[in-house]
Amino acid sequence: MRAEGNGRPLRAGLALTACAVLLAGCASMPDGGNLKKVDASQRPDSQSQVRVYAIPPSENARAVDIVQGFLEALTSDDPDFTIARKYLTKDASAAWDPEHSTTVLADGPNTVADNLGNDSGGGRTYSLTGRQVAMVNKQHAYVPDEKSYAQTVHLSQQSGQNGRVWRIDRLPKGIVLGESDFERNYEAVNKYYFAEPGAGTRGGGPKALVADPIYVRQRIDPLTETVKSLLDGPTHWLEPVVNSRFDTGTRLAPDAKSLAPDDKNKLVVPLSGRGGRVDQERCTEMAAQLLFTLQDLASSGVEQVELQREGGSQLCVLGKDRAGTVASPRSTNRPSYQYFVDDKRRLVRMPGNAGSNARPEPVSGPFGQPEEALQSVAVSRNEVRAAGVSADGHRLYTASLVGGSLGGPELRSRGKTPDQGLSTPSWDGRGDLWVADRDRKRPRLLWLDQGTGEPVQVRVSGLDGRIEAVRVAADGVRIALLVKKGDKTSLRIGRVERSGGKGEQPEISVVEPREAAPQMEEVTAMSWAGPSRLVVVGRESGGVQQMRYVQCDGSARAGATLPGLTGVKEIAASEDETQPLLAHSDDGIVRLPSGAQWQTVGKDGTGPVYPG
Known part of the structure; x- marks a missing residue:
């Protein structure tokens, strides 16, 4: 059978309300041979906030039109995919669950007609192929998963009002779309949950919240979908x-x-189920989870939350002004100073909000004096103490930033060279200290209770390679690791699990470390830059060094482009996202205030850090 209309352009199944016109087809899709990808967001003004509507199939649509129309309908702003279902048979529509998953392909699905005519049952089959980048699962969680994608769509002829019509009767689970359409249609949101008692901040004050990033359709009632996802529980x-x-x-x-x-x-x-039977303290904690979650949803504008029972009676009310006394993402704390190691190998600091003319000054205490030449330093999150690694990488010290003298080292490494010794340490929100020993013969990840005492070796599961750098999130629940294997250094995010009773030696593990910058072949530096975001320095395969933001779930959302900088060796960001970036580059110690260019702080120096 001859291919129908080979090479002729097709009418696309989408419309933009901003233009009030139907979009012309973006791809020619004959019944035979290789066909072009479906990628609605390549059209003009694809990133603007216009709504995109799908168009139902025409009465005389060819099999090829049905396939293309369905794929384009998946990229629309149709709330329930009602129009997309019109391309399916009744049985296929009843069985299809678009909420099952969203498969993200690098360039959208390519389609190939598997035969030029009908099969023995009178139907036709098309293959959908591409390079899979990730999958967003039923919990709305983004999971990087690079591999080849190959699925099929089968069509059969059904009875229509004016004769036989083509409809899809077999199709993949969930939806499939290109990466650019995914970025246009979906919005990243952080849900917030309480850290388990063993992981949260010690002492008084608000309880620690942990960010749990998800993706929701940004123009299809994202507020309600976010609330539902929060109620469903953590990923x-x-x-x-x-x-x-x-x-x-x-x-x-x-x-x-x-x-x-x-x-x-x-x-x-209004809540149903057991949510309507809680005391006042529990209710305000529930409301705090909601408030912090909805603050991450840019379009919500919510300033106050009232929780109600199903009948309409009030459970509790909580406003933004009080939410911080109930719970807090520790990353919202604003640091007082920025720090680095100067050319005299001592720790110096600059006021956090000062301009580029602020002169660095030595800190108080032994790290501000030349008692021990330093290679790197970490400052506790309350900016009262610091941990420093000696210039040869062999010894780790902790000391007050208020005064006192330098005691003996808390830890020693047998690494032969400084880069085989101790890494830059990192403090978590509990006040505990983490550091990697990069000794080639005995590589270890170590934890020190409150920065002192006997180091505890941390078990790391599923890690293939050697840890080169460590950064713990403010919540103490997630840890970022640079892991080197052969010529590749990758960024991994692990989950910190603790066990052991009161008074016992704790057992600490890093579990399920997952890749957070899969698009990069080499990551040379990183830092937490928000509740679920990191800034990384690295390069893609065959590329040059670049700086970019990535999400801890492995997604790389389009955002502000960082100005170029030559020879970046170290990077530091505050988890308060309003603070400037710091870097150690070929130009010395530099910082990047919001909306400005890189500014030189000092020609010599290393180890720029924020508290943590």
Whole structure:
């Protein structure tokens, strides 16, 4: 059978309301041979905030039109994929679950007609192929998963109003779309859960919250979808080390179809199930989870949350002004100073919000004096203490930043050279200290309770390579590791699990380390730069050095481009995202204030750090 309309352009199944016109087809799709990808976001103004609507199939649509129309309908802003379902048979529509998963391909699905005519049953089959980048699972969690993608779509003829029509009767689970369409349609949001008691900050003050990044469709009621996802509980990867104050089974009340704040930016959330039977303290913690989550949703504008029972009676009310006294993502703390090691191998600091003319000055205490030449330093999150590694990489000291003298080392390494000794240390939000011993004969990840005492070796599961650098998130639950294997250094994010009773030697493990910058062949420096974001320095295969932001789940959202900088060796960011970046480069110690270019702080120096 001759291919239908080979090489002729097709009408695309989308429309932009901003233009009030139908979009012309972006690809020619004959029944035979290799066909072009479906990538709706290549059209003009694809990143602008316009709504994209799908168009149902025409009465005389060819099999090839049905395949293309369905794939383009998946990239639209159709809330329930109602139009996409019109391309399916009734049975296929009933069985298809678009919420099952979202498969993200690098360049959108390429389609190939597997035969030029009908098969023995009178149907036709098309292959969908491409390079898979990631999958967003049913929990809305982004999971990097690079591999070849190959699935099929089968069509059969059905009875229509004016004769036989083509419809899809077999198709892959979930939806599939290109990376650019994914970035246009989906928005990253951090849900927040409480760190388990063993992982949170010690002492008084608000309880520690941990960010759990997800993706929601950004123009399809993202507020309601985010609230539902929060109530469903943490993603599987994070679940072992956090807990939700919402009981399992808590849902929105049946009549709460779509949530929206009122004219005073108060959001009323009616709950069903056990969520309506909690005391006041528990309720305010639930409300705090909601408030911090919705603050990460740029479009929400929520200033206050009221939780209600299913019948409409009030459970509790919490505003942004009080939420920080109940719970806090530790990354919201604003540092007082920026730090680095100067040319005299001592620790110096600059006021956190000062301009480029602020002169660095030595810190108080032994690290500000030439008692021990330093290679690298970490400052505790309360900026009271510091940990320093000697210039030869062999010894780790801790000392006060207020005064006192330098005691004996807390830890020694047998590494032969400085780069085979101790890494730059890192403090977590509990006040505990982490450091990697890069000794080739005995590589270890070590933890020191409050920065002192007998070091505990941390077990790291599923890690193939040697740890070169360590940065612990403020919540103490997630840890970023640079792992070297052969010629490649990758960025891994692990989950910190603790066990052991009170008074016992703790057992600490880093579990399920997952790759956070899969697009980079070599990562040479990194730092946490927000609740779930890191800034990294590295290069892609065959590329040049670059700096970019990545999410801890492995996604790399388009964002502000960082100005170029030559020969970056170290990078430091505050988890308070308003603070400037610091770097050690060929130009010395430099920093990047918001909206400005890199500014030189000092021609000589190493180890720029923020507290942590």
